[in-house]
Amino acid sequence: MNNILEVKDLRKAFGRHEVLKGLSLSCAPGEVVGILGRNGTGKTTLFNVMLDLVAADCGGVEIMGLSPDGSGKLRGLIGYVPEKPAFHPFMSVREVLEFRAKFFPLWNMGKAEELCKKLELDLSAKTGRLSKGGIAKLAWIAAVAHNPALLLLDEPTSGLDYLVRDHILSGLISELAEGGKSIIVSNHRMGEMGGILDRVCLLKDGVIKADYTADFVKTEAFRVSARLEGGLPEAGPGVSSLGGSGPLAELAVLGRANLERLKADPRFSEAEISPLELDAAFKVMLGEREAL
Amino acid sequence: MINLIKLNFRKSRLSFAVLLLAVLASVPLSLALKANAMAAAEAINLAMVYWALVGIPLSALALSAIAGADAASGDTRSVEQPLPVSQGWLLSASAGVALLEVGALVLAVYAVMGFTLPFETLNFAQKHAYRLYVFSAAFLTIYGFAVSYAFRNAVAGAALAAAAVLTVVYPVLMMSVLQSITFELISLTGLKLAVAGLALAGAAGALKLLSGVYARHEKNAAVKITAAALLLASPVLASLAGLSLVNHRARQVTGPVPAYRFSPSGGMEGGEFMLVQKPFTGEVLVADTDGNNAVLDRGGDAGRIKFGYLLPSPTFTRAQVLRVSGGTWIIFSKYGNDHKLFSGSLKEGFVQRAEMNSRWDCELVGGEKPGIVVSHSGGYFYALLQEGKKELKWEKLPALKTPEELRAFVVRKEAGAAGLARFEGKTLVYKNKSWPVPGALGTKFPAEGLKLADGLNFIVPAKTGTYLCRPDGKAKMLWPHYFRLGQNFYVTTEGTAWGTTISHSRITETGLTGRRSYDFDEPIFYILTRKGTELSGVQIRSALKKAGATDGTTSLLRAEGGTLWFNIEDRYLARVNAANTNEFALWKLPASAWRGKHALFSTNVSASSRGIFMAAVDGIYFMDWKGKLKKLV
Numbered sequence: 001m002n003n004i005l006e007v008k009d010l011r012k013a014f015g016r017h018e019v020l021k022g023l024s025l026s027c028a029p030g031e032v033v034g035i036l037g038r039n040g041t042g043k044t045t046l047f048n049v050m051l052d053l054v055a056a057d058c059g060g061v062e063i064m065g066l067s068p069d070g071s072g073k074l075r076g077l078i079g080y081v082p083e084k085p086a087f088h089p090f091m092s093v094r095e096v097l098e099f100r101a102k103f104f105p106l107w108n109m110g111k112a113e114e115l116c117k118k119l120e121l122d123l124s125a126k127t128g129r130l131s132k133g134g135i136a137k138l139a140w141i142a143a144v145a146h147n148p149a150l151l152l153l154d155e156p157t158s159g160l161d162y163l164v165r166d167h168i169l170s171g172l173i174s175e176l177a178e179g180g181k182s183i184i185v186s187n188h189r190m191g192e193m194g195g196i197l198d199r200v201c202l203l204k205d206g207v208i209k210a211d212y213t214a215d216f217v218k219t220e221a222f223r224v225s226a227r228l229e230g231g232l233p234e235a236g237p238g239v240s241s242l243g244g245s246g247p248l249a250e251l252a253v254l255g256r257a258n259l260e261r262l263k264a265d266p267r268f269s270e271a272e273i274s275p276l277e278l279d280a281a282f283k284v285m286l287g288e289r290e291a292l
Numbered sequence: 293m294i295n296l297i298k299l300n301f302r303k304s305r306l307s308f309a310v311l312l313l314a315v316l317a318s319v320p321l322s323l324a325l326k327a328n329a330m331a332a333a334e335a336i337n338l339a340m341v342y343w344a345l346v347g348i349p350l351s352a353l354a355l356s357a358i359a360g361a362d363a364a365s366g367d368t369r370s371v372e373q374p375l376p377v378s379q380g381w382l383l384s385a386s387a388g389v390a391l392l393e394v395g396a397l398v399l400a401v402y403a404v405m406g407f408t409l410p411f412e413t414l415n416f417a418q419k420h421a422y423r424l425y426v427f428s429a430a431f432l433t434i435y436g437f438a439v440s441y442a443f444r445n446a447v448a449g450a451a452l453a454a455a456a457v458l459t460v461v462y463p464v465l466m467m468s469v470l471q472s473i474t475f476e477l478i479s480l481t482g483l484k485l486a487v488a489g490l491a492l493a494g495a496a497g498a499l500k501l502l503s504g505v506y507a508r509h510e511k512n513a514a515v516k517i518t519a520a521a522l523l524l525a526s527p528v529l530a531s532l533a534g535l536s537l538v539n540h541r542a543r544q545v546t547g548p549v550p551a552y553r554f555s556p557s558g559g560m561e562g563g564e565f566m567l568v569q570k571p572f573t574g575e576v577l578v579a580d581t582d583g584n585n586a587v588l589d590r591g592g593d594a595g596r597i598k599f600g601y602l603l604p605s606p607t608f609t610r611a612q613v614l615r616v617s618g619g620t621w622i623i624f625s626k627y628g629n630d631h632k633l634f635s636g637s638l639k640e641g642f643v644q645r646a647e648m649n650s651r652w653d654c655e656l657v658g659g660e661k662p663g664i665v666v667s668h669s670g671g672y673f674y675a676l677l678q679e680g681k682k683e684l685k686w687e688k689l690p691a692l693k694t695p696e697e698l699r700a701f702v703v704r705k706e707a708g709a710a711g712l713a714r715f716e717g718k719t720l721v722y723k724n725k726s727w728p729v730p731g732a733l734g735t736k737f738p739a740e741g742l743k744l745a746d747g748l749n750f751i752v753p754a755k756t757g758t759y760l761c762r763p764d765g766k767a768k769m770l771w772p773h774y775f776r777l778g779q780n781f782y783v784t785t786e787g788t789a790w791g792t793t794i795s796h797s798r799i800t801e802t803g804l805t806g807r808r809s810y811d812f813d814e815p816i817f818y819i820l821t822r823k824g825t826e827l828s829g830v831q832i833r834s835a836l837k838k839a840g841a842t843d844g845t846t847s848l849l850r851a852e853g854g855t856l857w858f859n860i861e862d863r864y865l866a867r868v869n870a871a872n873t874n875e876f877a878l879w880k881l882p883a884s885a886w887r888g889k890h891a892l893f894s895t896n897v898s899a900s901s902r903g904i905f906m907a908a909v910d911g912i913y914f915m916d917w918k919g920k921l922k923k924l925v
Contacts, residue, residue: 014509053373055510070508076376086370090302102295103376 004029004150004182005050010059012045019045021206022059027182029149032196035186037203038286043186044083046203047154050184051075063150076104079148079181083155085139089128093138096127097145104146112145119167133164140172151176153185157192165192191279202285210285221281222259224251226271240284252276252284296377296385301392304359308393311351315343315400337410343401344425349432349454351397356390356433357450360440363387369507379503387437387499394433398426420468424461431491431527432457438495438524442502460491460527463535483534491527498523542572542604546907546925547885548896549576549611549624552655565638566898566905567613567622568912568925571606576624579912581902583924584638588622614656618679621656623664633664633684635677646684657702665689665702672698713739713750713761720752720761727767731755733774740777742789745823751777751789758791760820771818771828785899787822788851794844813844821851832858832868835876839864849899850917857917859897865904865915879919882908 005027012020019042027033037043048054050061052068052075061067066074087096093116101107116123119137127138136156143151156173157165169192176183187193190200200217202210227247238258242250253259253276262268276284301308318339326335362368363386372382409422435457440449464484498520504510505517549567565580574591589609611624622642625631630650636642648654652668662677664684672692675684692698713722718732720739731754741748747763757772758781773793775781781791792815800809814836819827836846839860850857851870858866862884869875884896884906898905903916905924912925 012509013511015513051374053508055504055508057511070378070380070504072375072377072379072381074376075374080374082370082374084370086367088299088303088371099295099299100375 003027004064005184006060006062007046007050008060010046010049010061011057012042012049012054013057019206020049023203023207025201025208027150027184029182030180031198032183032185034190034193034197034200035184035203036190036200036282036285037186041203042206043203044154047080047152047186050152051078051080076146077148077150079143079146079151081139081143081151081153081156083158085135087127087135087138089126092124092126093121093130094123096138096142100142100145107146109145111147112141115141115145133160136160136164136168140168144172144176149182151181151183153183153187155187156185157187157189169193189279190282191277200282200285204287212285217278217281219275220254220256221276221284222253223274223276223280224253224259224262224268224271225249226251226268228267242280252280254281254284293381293385296381297389297392300359300386300389303362304355304389304393307355307358308396311355311397312400315347315397315404318343319404334410337405340401340405341410344398348394348397348401348429352394352429352432353436353450353454355393356387356436357440357446357453359386359390360437360449361444361446363437364441364444364506373507379507380500383441383499383503387434390437391430391433394429398429417465417469420465424465424468427488428457428461431460431488434492434495435524438499441499442520442524456524456528460487460531463531464488467534467538483537487527487530487534490530494523494526539604541909543570544910545572545885546570546912548898548907549609552610552612552623564900564902566907566912567611567624568907569609571608572604574607574609574626576609576611576626577925578622578638578642579905579924580638581900581905581914581924583922585925586638586642588624588634588642589626589632612656614658614662614677616658616662616677621662621677623654623656625650625654635679643681645681655702665698667695667698713741715739720750720767722748722750725765727752727759727761727765729754729759729761729767732759742777742783743787743822744820751775751781770820770826773818775818782847784848784850785901786850786852788848789820790848791818792816792844793818810842812842815844815846817848819848819851819856827870830856830870830873832866832873832876834874835866835868835878836860839866839878845894847895849897849904859895859904862896865919867917867919877919879915879921881906881915882910882913882921885909
């Protein structure tokens with residue numbers, strides 16, 4: 001089956017600073033892909049290029065058979081939730097939805113109103129007076145009301161309080177993912193998305209450095225606790241230190257093969273091995289834990 | 293697009309509403325504040341004129357600059373850019389709404405004035421300003437938007453746009469004014485269209501490039517920003533280049549020097565040279581058929597006339613040339629400048645002999661003893677024109693009291709050898725001869741003689757037509773039309789007398805582009821050659837048709853051996869077989885300057901024995917009777 005999104009060798013520089021350096025990425029229909037990367041690694045730039053908001057320097061993007069051409073047509077096929085959504089402050093929620101309806105042929109006003117009700121968003125409220133959470137809810141509704149096959153979510157829960165995040169995570173995203181939508185999401189708290197992700201792509205140095213399946217993250221990320229005399233051992237790739245005190249060491253190991261290699265060391269014969277929590281696993285992937 | 297226009301109108305509706313209300317509120321306000329003597333309509337019109345000249349340009353700047361800066365702002369971009377429309381549509385809608393709002397304000401002001409201008413008449417400059425108004429308002433709006441978008445700042449954008457628009461519109465206005473008050477110097481229409489096109493398309497092109505850089509972060513930003521800056525500057529540069537070109541061309545323009553008052557043939561009787569002026573520099577020069585020339589007055593900064601860089605304006609010189617044995621006398625005066633009297637020749641050079649107050653009326657008088665007569669508040673004075681460097685010796689002419697008496701004096705003097713006849717009732721009397729002319733329309737002025745091969749003839753207009761009084765004492769009716777020598781009957785350089793009547797008709801033709809109708813004024817020539825041959829009712833329709841001449845101002849230049857030469861509207865020299873006028877040759881003349889645009893100048897062509905001089909837009913030319921053209925100066 002053809003991918004719904006295909007990005008090949010994408011490059012983008014701002015002045016002399018090259019942000020994307022030949023990035024390639026794909027997304028199959030119904031797939032939920034997480035883009036994991038530290039601040040400034042180019043996640044938003046990647047999203048903007050895919051949305052045809054920013055022109056690529058070279059490389060190809062194809063989404064449902066269309067390529068970015070500056071016309072904006074591509075955005076009609078995509079549901080987009082930006083990191084910092086914004087609306088005309090003089091419009092009410094209903095006016096925003098009605099205004100957007102005119103640009104999207106498949107817009108479903110009934111669905112939009114239903115979502116407003118579900119998310120407790122007042123249709124008559126001026127957007128200029130909405131809270132951050134209210135704006136985020138509206139952004140979500142505006143992104144899904146035209147029933148797009150592909151959603152791009154750029155830090156969709158950034159800055160939201162727990163309740164709103166819960167609304168969105170346990171409600172919308174899960175529902176969309178279960179409804180067969182393709183989703184590409186970037187999130188600093190990728191752990192909270194863990195349940196719905198099919199893949200996690202690590203964006204580093206302008207390219208996708210690693211591509212992990214959700215199963216791998218869930219089943220092949222381990223926490224290893226051991227009492228070691230004489231310091232930490234020399235270990236290969238996929239092993240990171242999670243800290244520890246005195247002779248007690250805690251390590252994160254990605255990949256069963258790496259774990260087996262580690263266990264071959266007699267000092268780990270008594271080690272306690274448990275699955276690594278998602279957040280910790282993603283941090284290890286990001287390199288926030290020092291590799292051994 | 294409609295949705296975007298609605299959105300942008302909603303964004304700017306408050307500022308637009310305030311401006312529209314201010315226009316409307318000006319009506320009661322002007323009535324409340326008007327002086328008692330002022331009519332209500334006058335007070336309202338005054339307020340609306342103020343709006344048109346000051347309020348609307350400022351409103352256009354404000355609306356467009358705010359819209360442009362808003363379109364460039366991060367807030368607007370983050371809201372509108374994610375919509376599934378191109379950046380071009382977003383900007384077009386925003387600029388379009390500013391344009392519509394300015395248009396609505398213009399319309400409101402025009403409507404309050406009753407869709408008519410509150411002026412009985414407009415001078416030429418006002419007419420052109422009026423014609424340029426809509427363009428200027430549109431340009432101001434689009435440019436204000438573009439520059440504000442470029443600088444992402446409404447104040448800077450508005451200020452720069454105001455400066456740029458002034459820089460563009462002023463030269464265009466000057467070019468238009470020049471074109472109407474003087475002539476078609478160059479193809480100003482094309483130039484103005486180019487400026488207008490660059491003004492509107494340049495701003496649009498710059499917006500497209502800048503939006504690519506600002507909003508889409510396209511690569512080669514420096515190149516695109518430079519290109520956008522050039523596009524924004526292009527109308528200014530084109531306009532200034534146009535003004536510069538007009539300046540350059542204006543300096544080249546030549547024209548004949550129209551005559552002082554009385555002389556029948558303009559006092560510029562054909563000869564082997566032509567007196568020419570360059571009205572934009574004030575230069576006056578004489579050129580002969582071989583290209584030799586002598587500058588009598590350099591004009592320019594050396595004189596009192598300064599060249600106008602921003603608005604080159606012509607200052608016309610009038611003159612009189614008198615040929616006498618031993619040389620030529622030339623007197624000329626630039627508007628507002630003293631008369632200068634020169635004598636000499638191209639071979640020996642010309643020397644200034646006298647300078648007379650500009651307020652005096654001066655006239656060279658031919659005859660046996662050539663002289664100069666002047667009139668001023670002290671009376672009429674006369675001086676002999678003497679060879680050498682002798683000063684003029686003025687003697688008062690106490691017998692002359694009126695201009696008519698001066699005219700008679702000049703004619704008597706000039707008639708000299710040609711003879712001067714008088715009327716006794718309906719009888720023309722010359723020396724011991726008399727010609728009874730039935731229904732003669734005599735005047736109090738004497739009748740000037742016309743030297744033909746058989747001697748001195750007189751042309752006498754009568755009720756039934758024009759009579760020729762021959763040296764044999766007989767008077768015969770020449771033609772059943774009114775002709776009077778010096779008024780509507782002229783003498784060519786080689787001595788042929790001629791006049792015309794005009795046949796008016798409406799022509800309808802079917803061509804490649806369909807049917808077209810036009811008025812055709814066809815001159816019908818009545819010619820009396822110096823050998824006494826009468827040619828009656830000569831029509832040269834074929835030549836006129838081919839030349840596209842329709843205004844009836846074709847003139848006879850020469851008649852020789854059964855061949856006639858005509859000046860067709862200063863555009864063609866035509867040689868026509870008098871016996872069969874369908875046999876002809878046409879030679880195109882250089883573009884001339886102000887024919888038909890100024891009452892002083894009926895023609896730019898001056899005939900000599902060898903051919904014609906042509907004062908053209910880029911210098912002086914000479915074309916011989918076989919159509920060979922050369923540039924003299």
